[in-house]
Amino acid sequence: MQNAVILINADKGQVKAVAERLAEVEGISEVYSTCGRYDLVAIARTCDFESLAELVTGRLNAVEGIRDTETLNAMQVHSRHDLETMFSLGW
């Protein structure tokens, strides 16, 4: 599984709508509406690097109301949870 953390600022008055749109995008696992420097943080979880690249350079750009994104690609994951199994089971 390939993970990325995407830091997002939305157009004014669009934070909630962008969060809902992003949560529908294939490959986006979760969207957090956050306090502080960024409006939203989305977690992308895809099967491999090519799928992540398609998401970030393609589907993400098609979401309306996004002002700025900065993708932090995960090189490694440390967790006591078995994230791969959990998310692939698609709860």
Add this chain to the structure above:
Amino acid sequence: MQNAVILINADKGQVKAVAERLAEVEGISEVYSTCGRYDLVAIARTCDFESLAELVTGRLNAVEGIRDTETLNAMQVHSRHDLETMFSLGW
């Protein structure tokens, strides 16, 4: 469940060690070693706000090798996954 995204820069040469230490901290669900502006992104998932506050103002500060942290508190979560059940089952 209360979530927070914690953006972290580690002391030089300490990124991997800090990631491993953080992953052991109670309340930290996952730690991503990332490319870009931040060295690490940790996801905190606690049962309520008081537990999150204890984590961020207490246990997190006790981890050695951290240079800077910025906590983005999640106000809302949008996800097709039932994160609460998934993570409470403690896979």
Add this chain to the structure above:
Amino acid sequence: MQNAVILINADKGQVKAVAERLAEVEGISEVYSTCGRYDLVAIARTCDFESLAELVTGRLNAVEGIRDTETLNAMQVHSRHDLETMFSLGW
């Protein structure tokens, strides 16, 4: 009681009007018109975290004339005053 400090910059010529509108918003206890890096600082005081989330992601965004906000969520409060009683009495 859940507190947050909200740092705000207003649209040009709108500082005073925004301050007055914000002071009317449910959950906003005080609005300071400030010198320096930010035009306004609002203090939010709500009964619990859910109410704060509703305020920050909902009612706050509906206030006209705001250019930028950054919410600093309070994890803990240290005070010689009994803020909870003072503000709940609704002086």
Add this chain to the structure above:
Amino acid sequence: MQNAVILINADKGQVKAVAERLAEVEGISEVYSTCGRYDLVAIARTCDFESLAELVTGRLNAVEGIRDTETLNAMQVHSRHDLETMFSLGW
């Protein structure tokens, strides 16, 4: 009453101790331990401008463990509460 919002970053590992020390300082009404760009936000409430100046240029500088402060002086306050009476009653 003269108010000021003081944005503070503390030395590493000193956030909690600084918060407690600040809450003891005459003229500091409340100290919030916050998520995000600043570690702490202190609210100063003094009877007049001279007292505020003494606090900011004197007593505040004597608190150990502070790395950086930026004082946002309040020019005006908008509130449904009668802050002046509330805080002078010294609850």
Add this chain to the structure above:
Amino acid sequence: MQNAVILINADKGQVKAVAERLAEVEGISEVYSTCGRYDLVAIARTCDFESLAELVTGRLNAVEGIRDTETLNAMQVHSRHDLETMFSLGW
């Protein structure tokens, strides 16, 4: 006497005009057209804090051609000159 240093950037091509307009504003003692990070620096000198607040939150905002201002409120003044007498004599 209450002093403040106001750092100003003007709209493009408006620096000189803004300087002249500011110099006419009651409470503004001097306006410097400067090299470097800011276009203009205005010195405000008023009889008390309330007058300064009225200037900064009111009259200053009414001046056309200002893009950004940041007010640095003076807590104390150190000078070999008797500024209070000099400026109150209104040379």
Add this chain to the structure above:
Amino acid sequence: MQNAVILINADKGQVKAVAERLAEVEGISEVYSTCGRYDLVAIARTCDFESLAELVTGRLNAVEGIRDTETLNAMQVHSRHDLETMFSLGW
């Protein structure tokens, strides 16, 4: 008369001492201890550009406790006061 506005940050705990030392420096007319982004703002007033250059590149650098300075050279002054006469009279 040649004017310059000097924005200064002092070493920790040295703001007051630096302000007092600066006020003694030949060519420095006034030193304001300020709220906000800078600790101190000094106004330099010299008879000509050469004296200003000597002050900024020489005497100013000899003052202990200064961490950072940024000099904003005044190209023009707009004022209802006759600053030149006022300050040369040496009140």
Add this chain to the structure above:
Amino acid sequence: MQNAVILINADKGQVKAVAERLAEVEGISEVYSTCGRYDLVAIARTCDFESLAELVTGRLNAVEGIRDTETLNAMQVHSRHDLETMFSLGW
């Protein structure tokens, strides 16, 4: 051979199109679509400094959809590869 690394941000929704246009520009050897602070990184490889100057001040500016560029001119290259031969062979 003269090399330069060009850091590029594209207009919203234009990243892919700009990447494709840039890859066609004479003197641009490769264009990377990147995660993080910049949208694209282009590597320029020209026979001499004059050709690089023509590229950067001329042809690059003619590409539509670019918001910002910052050119990092290479003073020296360290590589185990014989880049000059590789790229001049025009694989």
Add this chain to the structure above:
Amino acid sequence: MQNAVILINADKGQVKAVAERLAEVEGISEVYSTCGRYDLVAIARTCDFESLAELVTGRLNAVEGIRDTETLNAMQVHSRHDLETMFSLGW
């Protein structure tokens, strides 16, 4: 092939030495000593994402004299050259 652009600042007086050390690191294809905001730009080219992750989180951190790095992971490459063949031939 997986590519990444690594922006690097070196310790004072160490730019040349760091460039030479980096060029020896497995997976680093080229190192440019650059003018401007960054001292060095290294291009990483590895067979797959796991090798890149090992390079960035491991071998890169072991290079002495590096002050700061920021890795821009390439999602896609656009080039008229067949980079994969060129670099795998190991000229």
Add this chain to the structure above:
Amino acid sequence: MQNAVILINADKGQVKAVAERLAEVEGISEVYSTCGRYDLVAIARTCDFESLAELVTGRLNAVEGIRDTETLNAMQVHSRHDLETMFSLGW
């Protein structure tokens, strides 16, 4: 002779045209089209400070296509060349 270094960013697609216009302005000795953080660097050389002030606050602002300028006023010049004679001879 009074010198200043003027750092300039031009409107998109206007760098070359602005460079040519600036080179015609009285008091501007040279204009460099540069790589990096700024598009252009102009060197102003005037007979005295008043002429420099007129240039920077007047003629420079009249040049079309300039987005931002920041003037670095020279306090002293160190050179093995006799710049004053060279440039006054008007080669």
Add this chain to the structure above:
Amino acid sequence: MQNAVILINADKGQVKAVAERLAEVEGISEVYSTCGRYDLVAIARTCDFESLAELVTGRLNAVEGIRDTETLNAMQVHSRHDLETMFSLGW
């Protein structure tokens, strides 16, 4: 002739000494001690790009007391003066 504009900040109290040292360095034509964001601006003028690269990556780094440099490489020069002849005559 190859030109570059080098923006320099010096170690505290070292501005004048660094300026004098730089002016002695082969290839540095002039050093300006400046007001504002940078302490010094040096103009490099060399016969070709290789000499400039040697200066910037070699001799410049050997000058003591420099804290930070950022080199803006000139791609083109616009001037009414014949800079090449003037500086090669070595006045």
